[in-house]
Amino acid sequence: MKFKVNNNEVFASTGGRPFDKKKPLIIFVHGSGLTHMTWVLQTRYFAFHGYNALAIDLPGHGLSSGESLKSIEEMADWVHDVIDAVGHKEASLVGHSQGCLVTVECTSRYPDKIKTLSLMGGASAIPMNPELLSLAENNDPKAVDLMMDWAHGPAGHFGGHPVPGLYHINTGTMLAKSRTIQNTLGVDFRACDNYKNGFEAAKKIKCPTLSILATDDKMCPVKEGKKLASLIDGSQVDIIDNCGHMMLLEEADRVLTVLKKFITTNYPPLSS
């Protein structure tokens, strides 16, 4: 579906079901340089089971217009504006990687609106490798290739996509190259590198929170994910073996099972 936030058109996948204001809202926030499509193996389930599942394209990403937002704080406010724009009073947030920084910041800023928070491959800070950052800001496609390499665990490098016939790494590469790299990945990486408020923001979070981490995640290692979780009262942690940073694709079923249990328990669907 398309709607407007701050006069810019926003695209969000609704998981293949019509948007229905009566249903509780879950917003899925993608990682650096990526799009709503990374969530296809999670959103469709929730959309068919009593929720409005909105996998958003951040401004300037995927099918959304406007320019990419330059800081995690701006993105956090923008996610809050999305809730208003679609006519809801509250939402459950799900983030991946950079999306975790955004959703942590958003939850800390708008505690009354965010009912649950699910983090995948999250950490309280994501400092960037300077060379990778420079490549992305200089529009070098090698930045995408490096990101895809590091984002997939050893098993994920062989493929084994849950959807028959799809190949992880090339699909991710196409998503990250679908818009101008420096305007998406470059801006996002800089925003991640600049963000220093994760620890403070995490301490303010009081809603039920879940962290899904992966043993082979090189970008946001388990140690960092646990550190973030330890700052949030009552946070649940689930660790997936033999999986990298792209857990939402590499181990899509496992992620969905954990997410389903957490969200349906803490933020029940509209019963049919």
Next chain:
Amino acid sequence: MTDKKKELKPNTYKFDTLSLHAGYQPHKNAGSRQVPIYQTTSYLFDDVDHAAALFNLERGGHIYSRISNPTVGVLEERVASLEGGTAALATSSGMSAIFLTVMTLCEAGDHLVVSSQLYGGTVNLFRLTLPKFGIKCTFVKPRDTEGFKKAIQKNTKGIFGELVGNPGNEIMNMPEIAKIAHEAGIPLMVDATYQTPYLCKPFEHGADIVIHSLTKWMAGHGSSMAGILVEGGKFDWMQNDKFPTMTKPYEGYHGLSFAEEFGPTAFTMKARAEGMRDFGPCLSPQNAWNVLQGIETLSVRMKKHCSNAEEMVKYLSNHESVAWVSHPSVPDHPDHELAKKLLPNGRGSMIAFGIKGGKDAGVAFINNVKLASHLANVGDTRTLVIHPASGTHSQMDEATLKFAGLSHDMIRLSVGIEDIDDIKNDFEIGFRAARKPRLVSNQ
């Protein structure tokens, strides 16, 4: 000691490694080092919710082997990885892969621009069968790049061609034709069977969909039929209103828009969800496994195919019984320079040559070679020969043969990986017989 900063390099697996490993994780398959053959029709659902989720494309997995199968899935991922594609869909043959591609792209009333130099079966599909479905085609000679542009109509939905035409070895200028297609907002579909991803990766030159008859060099051993379509993932189906079945809500899946939901894999998802469901040209797991065995040695075999082919080109070019030789490695081949650009790892192992003495000499040659096999296939490990005008392209009339660049003296040679001296010795037997066609035909 100099402290040199190490340059960052992606460590994703390279071609030869992907040929052996892509698409398969042993730890998810009881530790089986070899890809298991999942010889089953269907798959247990955990519960009703799980079944519904699979049918609604809410999660990945298998329902019924007409739609997908784990062994076939490994093959699909492997070929997608080798081509640099986002997704692939394997079918029971190369022809079914072409048919499925067209039926995923087109509706009745649509039009395609098609290269005229194609395998005879493909010509007949486009010329005679697709019009029965309301899909019309305009044929353009592969070297007539401007002709492709001129042939595009308002209802044209794509351009299709074999990168190196069968059997005349004329090469489409893929980068230029891709530009023409993209300026018109339509995809370029390339049958790259002759090349395999070892010789050419069409996505790097602008193609949007790549099709293979896996039966040929990819499987390589003449044992199994299989085909595949691979998606490049770059084509924007939403850029215009030409592809409503990709962009508009699809009734067959609760109003799903394939382009919105699956983006760079939308075409393959639609081809599987709709095409395999409704037409069902599925690949058997046994054949998928056989093709996987072939792919494991693809680069090794292709090197030998190409080196043998270049030797045969030299041999034939200097032979008194040969009127002409067509192979992109020959410097005076009209597409020699283009071939260097598009086929850097070798120019392939398909040779067309004209035998002195015309059709009778050709028949005598084919009837007398002993090592080379006379049959309707290419890309076997063994050397294969055929006389196209009386074999693979025999269902074409005289005018169509001429338009496709076929002559009656033409012999199509698929060079195998036998010892090169043995192939040459065998050809000597054939040529000796060809010089005495009457005596031979009375034997």
